[in-house]
Amino acid sequence: MTSLVPLIATTRGGTPECLHFGAVAVTDTDGRVLASAGDAHWLTFTRSTLKALQALPFMEADGPRKMDFTRENIAMMCASHSGEPMHVAQVDEMLGKAGLTYQRLQCGCHVPMFVELGVAPAPAQYDERNHNCSGKHSGFLAMCVQQGWPVESYLDPGHPLQQAIRQHVARAVGLAPEALKMGIDGCSAPNYAMPLANLARGYARLASGSADAEFGGSFAQLADAMRARPDLVSGTARNDLAFMRAGRGDWVTKVGADGVQAFASRSRGQAFAIKIADGSKVALHAATIAVLDQLGWLDEAQRGALQPWRAATITSIKGAPVGERKAVFTLRFER
Numbered sequence: 001m002t003s004l005v006p007l008i009a010t011t012r013g014g015t016p017e018c019l020h021f022g023a024v025a026v027t028d029t030d031g032r033v034l035a036s037a038g039d040a041h042w043l044t045f046t047r048s049t050l051k052a053l054q055a056l057p058f059m060e061a062d063g064p065r066k067m068d069f070t071r072e073n074i075a076m077m078c079a080s081h082s083g084e085p086m087h088v089a090q091v092d093e094m095l096g097k098a099g100l101t102y103q104r105l106q107c108g109c110h111v112p113m114f115v116e117l118g119v120a121p122a123p124a125q126y127d128e129r130n131h132n133c134s135g136k137h138s139g140f141l142a143m144c145v146q147q148g149w150p151v152e153s154y155l156d157p158g159h160p161l162q163q164a165i166r167q168h169v170a171r172a173v174g175l176a177p178e179a180l181k182m183g184i185d186g187c188s189a190p191n192y193a194m195p196l197a198n199l200a201r202g203y204a205r206l207a208s209g210s211a212d213a214e215f216g217g218s219f220a221q222l223a224d225a226m227r228a229r230p231d232l233v234s235g236t237a238r239n240d241l242a243f244m245r246a247g248r249g250d251w252v253t254k255v256g257a258d259g260v261q262a263f264a265s266r267s268r269g270q271a272f273a274i275k276i277a278d279g280s281k282v283a284l285h286a287a288t289i290a291v292l293d294q295l296g297w298l299d300e301a302q303r304g305a306l307q308p309w310r311a312a313t314i315t316s317i318k319g320a321p322v323g324e325r326k327a328v329f330t331l332r333f334e335r
Helices: 047-054 056-060 071-077 085-097 134-147 160-173 196-211 216-228 239-246 281-295 300-310
Strands: 005-012 015-028 033-037 043-045 181-184 190-195 251-256 260-265 270-276 313-315 321-327
Touching: 005 270, 005 281, 015 196, 015 281, 043 181, 047 071, 047 160, 047 190, 047 196, 047 216, 047 251, 047 260, 056 134, 056 160, 056 216, 071 085, 071 134, 071 216, 085 134, 134 160, 160 190, 160 196, 190 196, 196 216, 196 251, 196 260, 196 270, 216 251, 239 251, 239 281, 239 300, 260 281, 270 281, 281 300, 281 321
Parallel strands: none
Antiparallel strands: 005 015, 005 321, 015 033, 015 270, 043 190, 181 190, 251 260, 260 270, 313 321
């Protein structure tokens, strides 16, 4: 079986230009592969799709109640946010409840994502709170404070926090902890590679919420927070915001860097994970919509609302059509 298959193709002036390869896995909450394109078990780093699962130790330890975390704070733990004022305010609130300042964040600092998206000009000053992973890191620190663990070394793979995360993530996706392949994410936190089908299984369980026999209470809080506040999970003009709003309370989804997306439907008890091998965001969004179409998850209103994310027409900087982008794969459904 070919591990990777062509998912998205582009043409310019009728001549082929780009071909984006990848793989898709569709599963149920038990991890049974329902459909695929390419190798459903292709090993890939999860990047920021992992954030909701990384929050599990905090949730299972009754962290939200003990640290007075709101639904909004919980959404921020799952976020790859744009660093807008609403996001910074949430990070300040989370850190304040833990009795810490933003100087404790070890995620680093980058130009706020909202600047790159053209939402607003760059602020005169920005810091670690504007980093797209600062919500996750604030949750990490809150867990350390709650448990009495050292905060200085919270990103060390041997730290009790990171050990707990590895154990909980493995349970959520149906793998042994040692089967998770560790790497370091862009925010300096440990991240894990796993087969696409296992990532999809974790999201199917997450979306099922209280129906999950093992993590029901935690998954319910996490999924409900993501669905209720997708603006905090992502930000203005971002794909996860558009997708979850279009889902009308049914979908839970999260993008990850370098071409990863996890997408789940609560009502169906199913999820899919997709990876674009070259990391193209535009191709990832187009392929995600194509998977939704082929699975029959879109009604006409949703199809219209998400049409821009297909990016079917390639335009010049002046807006003139100069090429096309289209899906070139067909999901293979298991019998």
